[in-house]
Amino acid sequence: xxxxxxxxxxxxxxxxxxxxxxxxxxxxxxxxxxxxxxxxxxxxxxxxxxxxxxxxxxxxxxxxxxxxxxxxxxxxxxxxxxxxxxxxxxxxxxxxxxxxxxxxxxxxxxxxxxxxxxxxxxxxxxxxxxxxxxxxxxxxxxxxxxxxxxxxxxxxxxxxxxxxxxxxxxxxxxxxxxxxxxxxxxxxxxxxxxxxxxxxxxxxxxxxxxxxxxxxxxxxxxxxxxxxxxxxxxxxxxxxxxxxxxxxxxxxxxxxxxxxxxxxxxxxxxx
Ligand SMILES: [Zn+2]
Ligand SMILES: [Zn+2]
Numbered sequence: 001x002x003x004x005x006x007x008x009x010x011x012x013x014x015x016x017x018x019x020x021x022x023x024x025x026x027x028x029x030x031x032x033x034x035x036x037x038x039x040x041x042x043x044x045x046x047x048x049x050x051x052x053x054x055x056x057x058x059x060x061x062x063x064x065x066x067x068x069x070x071x072x073x074x075x076x077x078x079x080x081x082x083x084x085x086x087x088x089x090x091x092x093x094x095x096x097x098x099x100x101x102x103x104x105x106x107x108x109x110x111x112x113x114x115x116x117x118x119x120x121x122x123x124x125x126x127x128x129x130x131x132x133x134x135x136x137x138x139x140x141x142x143x144x145x146x147x148x149x150x151x152x153x154x155x156x157x158x159x160x161x162x163x164x165x166x167x168x169x170x171x172x173x174x175x176x177x178x179x180x181x182x183x184x185x186x187x188x189x190x191x192x193x194x195x196x197x198x199x200x201x202x203x204x205x206x207x208x209x210x211x212x213x214x215x216x217x218x219x220x221x222x223x224x225x226x227x228x229x230x231x232x233x234x235x236x237x238x239x240x241x242x243x244x245x246x247x248x249x250x251x252x253x254x255x256x257x258x259x260x261x262x263x264x265x266x267x268x269x270x271x
Contacts, residue, residue, distance in 0.1 A: 006025060006026045006144070006145035006146075006147060006271065007023075007024065007025055007026075007144055007145055007147040007149065007170075007171075007270070007271045008022075008023075008024045008268050008269060008270045008271070009021065009022070009023055009024075009149055009171050009173065009222075009224070009268065009269045010022040010024075010048050010050065010265060010266065010267075010268040010269070011173065011224060011226065011260040011261075011265060011266040012036070012041065012044040012045065012048070012265045013035070013036050013040075013044065013260075013261075013262060013263075013265070014153070014226040014227050014228070014260035014261065014262060014266075015066070015227055015228060015229070015230060015260075015261070015262035016066050016227070016229065016230070016262075017035075017066060017230075017262050018035035018036040018040070018066050018069065018070075018262070019032075019033040019035040019036075019061075019066055019067050019153070019227070020032070020033050020034055020035060020036050020041055020044070020070075021033065021151060021173065022045070022048075022050060022055075023123070023142050023149055023151075025121070025122050025123050025144035025145055026122070026144075026145060027121055027122050028056050028120055028121025028122050028123045028144065029054050029055050029056050030055070030056060030057050030058070030059055030120060030123060030125075030142070031055055031057070031058045031059070031074075032058075032059050032061065032140060032151055033058075033059070033060060033061055033067040033068070034058055034060070034067070034068060034069070034070040034071040034074045034075075035064075035065065035066040035067045035068065035069050035070065036069065036070050037069065037070045037073070038070045038073040038074040038077050040070070041070055041074055042077075044265050047265060048265050048268060052078060053078075055078050055080055056080060056120060056121055057080050057081050057082070057083055057110075057120050058071060058074065058075055058078070058080060058081075058082050058083070059082075059083040059084075059125065059127075059140065060082060060083065060084040060085075060088060060092075061137060061138050061139065061140070061151075061153075061154065062088055062132060062134035062135075062136070062137035062138065062154060063088050063091040063092045063095075063134055063135065064134055064154070067154075068092055068096075071092075071106065072096065072098075072104055072106055075106060075107075075108065076107065079108075080108070081108040081109065081110045082106050082108065082109050082110070083110045083111075083112055083118075083120070083125075084106070084109060084110075084111065084112070085111065085112055085113060085114065085127070085136045085138065086111050086113070086136075087135040087136035088134070088135060088136045088137075089106070089109065089111070090135075091134070091135045091136075092106075093105070112125075112127050113127075114127045114128055114129040114136065114138050115127070115128060115129065122144050122145075123142050123143070123144045124142070124143040124144065125140060125141075125142055126140065126141045126142075126143075126165065127139070127140055128140075128141070128161065128162065128165045129161065130152060130154065130155040130162055131155050131156045131157060131159060131162075131199055131200050132154045132155050132156060132200050132201070133156075133195065133198075133200040133201065134154070137154060137155070139151060139152035139153075139155070139162065139165065139166075140152075141165055141166070141169065147170045147171070147271050148168055148169050148170050148171075149169060149170065149171045149172075149173075150165070150166045150169035150171070150172045150173065150174070151173045151226075152165075152166060152172075152173070152174050152175065153173070153174065153175040153177075153203075153226045153227040154175065154202065154227060155175060155202070155203055156198055156199040156200045156201045156202065156203070157199050157203070157207060158203070158207065158210075158211045158215070163211065163215050166216075167217050167219070168217065168219050169219060169220050170219065170220060170221050170222075170271055171220060171221065171222045171224070171269055171271065172220040172222070172223050172224065173224040173226050173260065174203070174208060174211075174223070174224070174225065174226060175202060175203040175208065175225075175226055175227045176203065176204075176205050176208045176225040176226065176227070176228060176233070176238040176241070176242060177196070177202035177203050177204060177205075177227050177228065177229050177232075177233065178196060178202060178204050178205065178228075178229045178232040178233045179204070179205050179232060179233050179234065179237050179238070179241075180197070180204050180205075180206060182231075182232045182233060182234070182237075183196060183197065183204075183229075183232040186231055186232045187231065188231065188232070196229075196232070202227065202229070205233065205237060205238050205241040205242070206241065208225070208241070208242060208245070209241050209242060209244065209245035210245075212242060212245035212246055212249075213245045213248050213249070218246075218249060218255060220255050221254075221255070221256060221271060222255070222256050222258060222269045222271075223242070223246075223255045223256065223257050223258070224258045224259070224260050224266070224269070225238050225239070225242055225257070225258070225259050225260065226260040227260075228259065228260070228261075228262075230262060235259050235261075238259065239257060239259060242257055243257060
């Protein structure tokens with residue numbers, strides 16, 4: 001019998017130096033964020049054997065440069081629309097400039113609002129509000145071919161609404177940004193440490209572990225730890241903290257744990 005891989009997730013880059021993830025169904029292909037240069041996104045897609053000519057759209061989570069730096073050039077090159085919330089686009093426009101210092105526009109733009117689902121091809125997209133120090137930050141869930149994918153990074157904590165949206169994910173890509181001890185003792189100025197630790201900053205390994213222990217439904221076949229800090233975390237610490245949290249619930253041990261990286265793509269997850 002022929003088994004078709006219907007949905008795949010490929011994290012091209014994850015972290016404070018740039019984020020970009022490819023989510024594909026059998027007929028539709030979306031890039032989530034474009035925090036790398038256009039050239040680097042194309043290079044990484046090619047290195048994963050992915051054809052950039054088949055991308056249908058780019059979706060933006062929030063206006064921080066590690067999520068939008070390459071968006072304008074990339075969208076023009078791929079000739080695809082950019083899905084972005086109204087406030088996020090306004091904020092992007094306030095700061096975005098071309099090489100000559102002129103203000104820029106994204107030509108093909110589709111506006112979404114958090115909490116309101118929409119379709120791109122056969123993928124149902126739901127953007128939902130997350131707590132982060134941006135004007136209108138969102139996480140996304142994607143549904144296609146009976147599979148649910150959740151992508152949720154850049155959030156200070158896990159409010160009930162976010163926990164609700166992430167229920168039933170078959171692939172869950174979630175932030176495990178920092179080790180609190182390393183952050184406290186690390187090189188960042190105190191103001192930056194406070195920002196990262198705040199309710200609108202980034203999710204620590206321990207905060208993620210709390211969620212995995214207390215509220216996570218264990219449905220995911222693949223759990224991808226993402227947006228790891230290079231300064232204030234270590235992949236093995238993030239992995240061990242999550243494994244310990246999962247190990248507390250024996251039923252969750254079938255979850256395959258993966259770590260997204262900044263400098264090279266993560267092998268595609270296929271369902
Ligand atoms: Zn970020
Ligand atoms: Zn951010």
